[in-house]
Amino acid sequence: MDTTLLRIENLSKTFATVKANDNISLEVNKGEVVALLGENGAGKSTLVKSVFGLVKPDSGTITIKGEVIEAGDTAAAIRHGIGMVHQHFQLVPVMSVAENIILGDEPHKGAFISYAEARESVKELSDKFGLDIDPDAIVEDLPVGLQQRVEILKALRKNVDLLILDEPTAVLTPQEIEELLQVIRNLSSQGVGIIFITHKLREVLAVADRIVVLRNGKSVGTATPKESTESSLAQLMIGREVIFRLDKKEAKPGAVVLEIDDLYVKDDRKLMSVNGLSLSLHAGEILGVAGVEGNGQRELVEALTGMRPTVKGSFSILGEVAIGKNPHAIHTMGVSHVPEDREKDGLIATLSIDENLVLNQYKNPPFAKGWIRNIAAVNSYAAKMIEKFDVRTPSGKYPINSLSGGNKQKVVIAREMSQDSKIIIASQPTRGIDIGSIEFIHNQLLASRDSGVAVLLVSAELDEILSISDRIAVMYGGKIVAILDPHDVDRTQIGRLMAGATQ
Amino acid sequence: MLNTIKSFNFKSWKFLLSVATVALWIYCYSANMDITNSVVASGMRFGMPLALASMVGIMCERSGVINIGIEGTMLLSGFTGFYVASYSKNIVIGLVIAILTGVLTSFVHAMMTIKWGMDQIIAGTIINILASGLTSFLYREGSTVPNTWPIFDIPVLSKIPLLGASLFSQLGPIQLFGMFLIPAIWVMMNKTRWGLRTRSVGENPGAADTAGINVIRMRMTNVMIGGAIGGLVGGFICLELVGSFSKDFTAGTGFTALALMIFGRWNPLGAFAAAILFGLAQALATQLQIFGVNNVPNQFITILPYVFTILVLAFSAGKVRPPAAAGKPYEKEQS
Numbered sequence: 159m160d161t162t163l164l165r166i167e168n169l170s171k172t173f174a175t176v177k178a179n180d181n182i183s184l185e186v187n188k189g190e191v192v193a194l195l196g197e198n199g200a201g202k203s204t205l206v207k208s209v210f211g212l213v214k215p216d217s218g219t220i221t222i223k224g225e226v227i228e229a230g231d232t233a234a235a236i237r238h239g240i241g242m243v244h245q246h247f248q249l250v251p252v253m254s255v256a257e258n259i260i261l262g263d264e265p266h267k268g269a270f271i272s273y274a275e276a277r278e279s280v281k282e283l284s285d286k287f288g289l290d291i292d293p294d295a296i297v298e299d300l301p302v303g304l305q306q307r308v309e310i311l312k313a314l315r316k317n318v319d320l321l322i323l324d325e326p327t328a329v330l331t332p333q334e335i336e337e338l339l340q341v342i343r344n345l346s347s348q349g350v351g352i353i354f355i356t357h358k359l360r361e362v363l364a365v366a367d368r369i370v371v372l373r374n375g376k377s378v379g380t381a382t383p384k385e386s387t388e389s390s391l392a393q394l395m396i397g398r399e400v401i402f403r404l405d406k407k408e409a410k411p412g413a414v415v416l417e418i419d420d421l422y423v424k425d426d427r428k429l430m431s432v433n434g435l436s437l438s439l440h441a442g443e444i445l446g447v448a449g450v451e452g453n454g455q456r457e458l459v460e461a462l463t464g465m466r467p468t469v470k471g472s473f474s475i476l477g478e479v480a481i482g483k484n485p486h487a488i489h490t491m492g493v494s495h496v497p498e499d500r501e502k503d504g505l506i507a508t509l510s511i512d513e514n515l516v517l518n519q520y521k522n523p524p525f526a527k528g529w530i531r532n533i534a535a536v537n538s539y540a541a542k543m544i545e546k547f548d549v550r551t552p553s554g555k556y557p558i559n560s561l562s563g564g565n566k567q568k569v570v571i572a573r574e575m576s577q578d579s580k581i582i583i584a585s586q587p588t589r590g591i592d593i594g595s596i597e598f599i600h601n602q603l604l605a606s607r608d609s610g611v612a613v614l615l616v617s618a619e620l621d622e623i624l625s626i627s628d629r630i631a632v633m634y635g636g637k638i639v640a641i642l643d644p645h646d647v648d649r650t651q652i653g654r655l656m657a658g659a660t661q
Numbered sequence: 662m663l664n665t666i667k668s669f670n671f672k673s674w675k676f677l678l679s680v681a682t683v684a685l686w687i688y689c690y691s692a693n694m695d696i697t698n699s700v701v702a703s704g705m706r707f708g709m710p711l712a713l714a715s716m717v718g719i720m721c722e723r724s725g726v727i728n729i730g731i732e733g734t735m736l737l738s739g740f741t742g743f744y745v746a747s748y749s750k751n752i753v754i755g756l757v758i759a760i761l762t763g764v765l766t767s768f769v770h771a772m773m774t775i776k777w778g779m780d781q782i783i784a785g786t787i788i789n790i791l792a793s794g795l796t797s798f799l800y801r802e803g804s805t806v807p808n809t810w811p812i813f814d815i816p817v818l819s820k821i822p823l824l825g826a827s828l829f830s831q832l833g834p835i836q837l838f839g840m841f842l843i844p845a846i847w848v849m850m851n852k853t854r855w856g857l858r859t860r861s862v863g864e865n866p867g868a869a870d871t872a873g874i875n876v877i878r879m880r881m882t883n884v885m886i887g888g889a890i891g892g893l894v895g896g897f898i899c900l901e902l903v904g905s906f907s908k909d910f911t912a913g914t915g916f917t918a919l920a921l922m923i924f925g926r927w928n929p930l931g932a933f934a935a936a937i938l939f940g941l942a943q944a945l946a947t948q949l950q951i952f953g954v955n956n957v958p959n960q961f962i963t964i965l966p967y968v969f970t971i972l973v974l975a976f977s978a979g980k981v982r983p984p985a986a987a988g989k990p991y992e993k994e995q996s
Contacts, residue, residue: 212871233873248868251985261861264871269853312872426674 169296170217178204180375193366197592201375211235241313242322409628414439423470433636446627454636464488492509492580512540514553515660564595682766701827706941714918715932720887725863730788732915738762738895743906747804767896778990847929863984866991942966
């Protein structure tokens with residue numbers, strides 16, 4: 159019996175002048191987990207979107223269970239049992255969990271939706287696959303991990319044979335990732351074929367049956383987890399060797415530059431989110447703040463950068479009290495900020511790369527003389543930055559949105575690090591970007607540290623914290639629960655502290 | 662039962678407002694029944710075209726298309742409806758033509774905004790300017806419509822004391838139809854598959870698309886149903902309410918309707934209530950003019966309903982949230 163579920167043959171797709179997919183062939187068997195590995199812009203998303211009918215390929219065929227499916231037709235893909243969980247959730251935030259799950263295929267009596275039946279079918283699904291959820295909850299009120307659960311349930315409800323997961327772990331906490339990997343194993347044991355896109359090597363090795371690596375739109379190799387190591391995969395992905403051990407000199411911590419004293423901050427729902435937090439940051443060190451997301455990290459960073467009012471307590475920058483100051487004032491005190499959400503807080507989508515690079519100094523000489531801007535100076539400065547920070551673009555005149563995630567982040571980093579700042583607050587600086595860019599950004603942070611800048615690194619990636627921090631502060635429930643030395647801790651110990659265990 | 666009463670918040674503004682309204686109504690009745698009845702009835706008559714026009718806005722915006730061309734749609738349909746009725750000597754044919762004109766106009770709007778991704782405000786403005794120019798240019802004086810519509814009393818409902826005489830008697834067929842159409846739209850929007858899909862397309866078209874819903878078709882259909890309602894309103898004003906066509910007779914009705922739609926939070930029933938409130942304010946202003954409040958210039962009384970709208974909008978605007986994708990053309994992501 160033929161166990162081939164999906165067969166992609168010679169698929170190509172070109173956007174404008176970029177070959178996103180170049181003659182790719184791929185097979186997925188029943189119950190097989192195929193990991194699609196590659197840097198950002200390697201063509202992984204384009205490939206799976208072609209399979210799901212969201213993108214119409216220029217040439218090539220897609221066959222599922224022996225039948226050729228029509229190109230560029232989502233409805234046909236769904237009919238053939240293909241389900242997809244998108245990187246950016248495709249949910250309607252104001253609607254309930256049940257409404258989101260039944261959308262497009264609603265249980266009904268005549269024209270009317272049968273909500274009782276909808277609730278029942280959600281309950282049934284969540285019991286069957288062990289994905290617990292309240293069908294009546296409004297999606298926008300749920301944490302990210304549960305929203306993803308809704309996405310998965312949505313796909314499962316259509317009796318999928320093939321489930322595509324587009325970077326499902328990018329937004330999850332370590333615990334949520336563990337749960338998700340378990341769900342994937344569960345599904346594959348029930349015969350569902352899975353395509354799993356990621357650039358996190360650890361996950362690939364943990365869950366995949368087969369690994370397909372894409373680079374620059376081409377399929378460059380297939381491997382099994384048994385015969386691969388993280389570095390062999392990374393080399394395939396990037397096309398050169400990657401040094402995982404960073405070249406890290408001993409830190410030379412200096413005076414305290416940021417002193418946080420008993421700080422209280424409320425979140426968007428008006429709940430106390432930072433709960434009497436105290437912390438000091440020294441010049442010339444990288445202090446990594448580890449913690450499960452939602453334990454007040456975001457609110458802490460926003461308070462420190464002046465984006466969110468504080469309730470109680472204070473913090474001072476270079477000895478000067480900075481409470482109640484606006485973001486611009488804090489910025490001029492010598493604080494650079496690499497925000498968690500680069501699209502929303504870090505960049506202006508419609509402006510060019512050049513202009514985004516000078517957002518923090520466009521009105522200072524040489525970029526402006528009084529009221530008049532000096533565009534030539536901006537352009538020549540930006541060209542230098544683009545080269546120095548290795549932003550992959552033909553020209554700085556293009557809109558920032560033409561860049562991939564990793565390159566966008568490089569623009570933010572280039573802007574924030576090129577000024578003469580004393581403190582860098584970096585929140586999730588490598589989220590959702592490729593290994594090559596991550597390596598580059600880590601080296602930049604280390605270089606800043608060596609030149610005497612203090613770095614506050616907030617990250618949900620434990621590996622990141624462990625590899626570049628000089629001290630690790632574990633945050634739980636809005637407080638720092640432990641300060642650890644990265645040389646003598648292990649992952650499980652930090653994991654326990656992050657989950658709220660006492661030492 | 663006791664718990665329900667206990668848990669009811671007697672200090673909530675909604676409760677106080679309803680008590681005040683009922684008290685005012687009873688007071689007015691005891692003071693002068695005939696005038697009260699006529700004010701309420703004409704409030705309904707003023708309010709109904711507004712309410713229906715705001716349904717056009719709701720149909721479009723809930724599916725993600727901002728339509729400021731309601732004004733033009735009504736103008737064009739009123740025009741064609743009236744002159745076709747006048748030449749054919751048949752008001753039913755006139756009304757059908759008015760509705761078809763509305764569908765056609767909104768089809769043009771839909772092609773511009775949905776298919777070609779044009780700026781929706783500009784598309785609406787084009788419709789409005791086109792309608793105003795075309796109807797003024799082709800306008801001929803002296804035409805009349807041949808006959809009038811029959812008038813109904815709704816059985817049972819028209820016998821209700823206090824309400825019946827003013828709300829449910831002496832209704833023309835279009836007004837009658839409106840009273841059923843608006844709740845029907847609410848039910849369709851909130852209880853049916855079609856409604857869920859419409860709302861999803863207006864909130865997150867990407868989500869709808871991946872669920873296999875044809876976003877373009879959904880939006881086109883909704884905008885054109887909206888157009889049909891817009892044509893109906895145009896026909897209603899020219900053939901039933903006023904009985905003639907005058908240049909630019911809409912006079913901002915379409916835009917007022919959009920304001921009422923926002924006030925009603927994109928909810929058909931809310932918009933209906935807002936429109937009736939506005940209609941009552943207008944009827945009251947007319948009544949004040951008839952009585953001639955001596956030392957106040959007429960103009961100030963005429964602006965009362967508008968001042969009222971501005972105030973209401975100003976106080977309620979902070980809390981409203983439009984459909985998230987309203988105004989954004991949908992294109993399949995190409996990345």
